Amino acid sequence: MQSSATEQQTADLRYPVGNFEWSGSTTPEERQSYLGVLAKAPDLLRQAVAGLNDSQLDTPYRPDGWTVRQVVHHVVDSHMNSYIRFRLALTEENPTIKPYDEALWAQLPDANGPLVETSLCLLDCLHKRWIALLSVLSEQQWLRTLHHPESGTMSLDKVLAIYAWHSRHHVAHINNLRARMGW
Numbered sequence: 001m002q003s004s005a006t007e008q009q010t011a012d013l014r015y016p017v018g019n020f021e022w023s024g025s026t027t028p029e030e031r032q033s034y035l036g037v038l039a040k041a042p043d044l045l046r047q048a049v050a051g052l053n054d055s056q057l058d059t060p061y062r063p064d065g066w067t068v069r070q071v072v073h074h075v076v077d078s079h080m081n082s083y084i085r086f087r088l089a090l091t092e093e094n095p096t097i098k099p100y101d102e103a104l105w106a107q108l109p110d111a112n113g114p115l116v117e118t119s120l121c122l123l124d125c126l127h128k129r130w131i132a133l134l135s136v137l138s139e140q141q142w143l144r145t146l147h148h149p150e151s152g153t154m155s156l157d158k159v160l161a162i163y164a165w166h167s168r169h170h171v172a173h174i175n176n177l178r179a180r181m182g183w
Contacts, residue, residue: 013062041167
């Protein structure tokens with residue numbers, strides 16, 4: 001019984017907003033909601049780390065997890081990749097995108113260095129440009145696809161839903177850690 005409680009706690013820490021789920025299609029209302037999440041994500045991430053000192057930034061959000069600092073840098077890395085993937089899907093027929101090893105990227109010096117504010121600024125600018133692109137796509141463009149070698153072919157609607165979830169997911173990691181630690 002003890003191990004199942006520990007497994008549940010680990011799952012809750014790892015997926016604080018639950019696993020990604022998608023119905024297989026996106027309504028225009030859902031799309032607007034996802035765009036709203038992406039538009040707010042930089043501010044919410046900035047608020048999540050506001051006032052944290054270096055020791056707190058270097059605290060893992062869960063046992064064997066990334067530090068808060070690594071989470072911030074990861075969000076930027078991931079969203080930069082997604083922005084480029086959208087552009088590829090809008091200009092090529094079902095492009096095969098290049099995956100990257102997130103865990104190895106999180107070990108690079110810049111993902112462990114002091115540039116949290118730089119990453120937050122980058123995320124802010126990136127999301128402004130990303131939203132400017134996404135907010136004018138036609139219904140046909142949302143149906144365009146890309147091929148991920150590990151996840152298969154996905155519509156841009158699904159990729160949008162993934163990144164709205166991804167934004168909430170990582171902000172929740174930090175906010176939940178802050179709550180647990182009383183920060």
